[in-house]
Amino acid sequence: MTGAGMEPAKVDRIFQALGDPTRRAILDALSRQPSSVSDLARPLDMSLAAVVQHIQALEESGLVRTEKQGRVRTCHLMPETFATAERWLSERRTLWERRLDRLGALLDEEENG
Amino acid sequence: MSDPTVTHGNFTIVRHYKASPAKAFDAFRDPAKKRRWFAESTGFHVDSFDMDFRVGGTERACFRFVADKPIEEGTPCINDTVYMDIVEDARIVNAYTMTVGEARISSSLATVEFLPDGTGSKLIFTEQAAFFAGGDGIEMRRQGWEDLIERLARFLEGTL
Numbered sequence: 001m002t003g004a005g006m007e008p009a010k011v012d013r014i015f016q017a018l019g020d021p022t023r024r025a026i027l028d029a030l031s032r033q034p035s036s037v038s039d040l041a042r043p044l045d046m047s048l049a050a051v052v053q054h055i056q057a058l059e060e061s062g063l064v065r066t067e068k069q070g071r072v073r074t075c076h077l078m079p080e081t082f083a084t085a086e087r088w089l090s091e092r093r094t095l096w097e098r099r100l101d102r103l104g105a106l107l108d109e110e111e112n113g
Numbered sequence: 114m115s116d117p118t119v120t121h122g123n124f125t126i127v128r129h130y131k132a133s134p135a136k137a138f139d140a141f142r143d144p145a146k147k148r149r150w151f152a153e154s155t156g157f158h159v160d161s162f163d164m165d166f167r168v169g170g171t172e173r174a175c176f177r178f179v180a181d182k183p184i185e186e187g188t189p190c191i192n193d194t195v196y197m198d199i200v201e202d203a204r205i206v207n208a209y210t211m212t213v214g215e216a217r218i219s220s221s222l223a224t225v226e227f228l229p230d231g232t233g234s235k236l237i238f239t240e241q242a243a244f245f246a247g248g249d250g251i252e253m254r255r256q257g258w259e260d261l262i263e264r265l266a267r268f269l270e271g272t273l
Contacts, residue, residue, distance in 0.1 A: 012123075088120055088122055088219075088242075088244045089122045089124055092122075092124070092219070092221075092240065092242060093124050093126065096126055096238055096240065097126060098154060099150060099151055099154075100126060100128050100236070100238065102149070102150035102151075102153075102154070103128075103130075103137070103140055103150040103151075103236075104128065104130055105150075106140055106146060106149055106150050107130050107131065107132035107136060107137060107140060108131065108132075110132065110136065111131055111132055111136075
């Protein structure tokens with residue numbers, strides 16, 4: 001585990017940030033390379049102000065970090081934040097998905113037998 | 114092991130079953146049935162499974178990892194549960210801690226709701242978990258960013 005300093009509400013903010021297609025598109029673009037805010041805005045069909053708001057939400061969640069160099073603000077992905085939430089939750093969820101599949105099979109067996 | 118970070122996370126899984134809420138509930142109450150769907154899984158060997166299904170009662174499942182896991186083969190894993198609330202055919206709330214090897218990796222509140230759904234039932238499972246950093250020994254599996262984002266998107270859409 002990385003020392004990302006996950007306070008209680010942090011995971012909620014991560015999943016909230018990810019629950020929007022525009023923000024996922026921004027993350028997708030940043031997964032290829034760090035980009036400026038204006039480069040990120042170009043392919044998106046919305047105002048620069050709206051894009052800035054999405055980037056702020058991503059930054060608050062810890063998924064993205066931005067740095068101002070002169071007049072250009074550059075955005076980067078923050079790998080530690082992804083790994084923490086994704087790993088724990090998806091593993092635990094998968095465990096229970098499998099259990100509830102087996103429960104369904106057992107109940108079907110009882111219904112039919 | 115020295116990292117004190119705790120990560121909190123919640124998730125909910127909804128399932129529809131042809132069986133009635135009473136029959137689904139019974140699969141949680143009957144130790145032989147619960148052992149089959151809860152404990153017996155490929156990749157694990159079940160050493161023991163004991164449960165005392167009443168409020169304040171405990172349940173302990175002891176497993177060992179057998180193959181194809183990121184954890185070393187034979188590592189013991191214990192699932193310790195305390196029943197907090199039971200409403201016949203309608204609701205079960207328990208608190209459980211998972212221990213892998215010597216380390217506790219998480220403590221959770223798990224709520225199972227059984228609702229009528231036509232002639233069958235709708236089961237809602239909600240877990241509110243505190244994951245303890247550094248306790249699991251699982252190597253972080255680095256993947257491409259696109260793959261991670263895709264999985265997260267599917268997770269959010271409930272298809273993972």
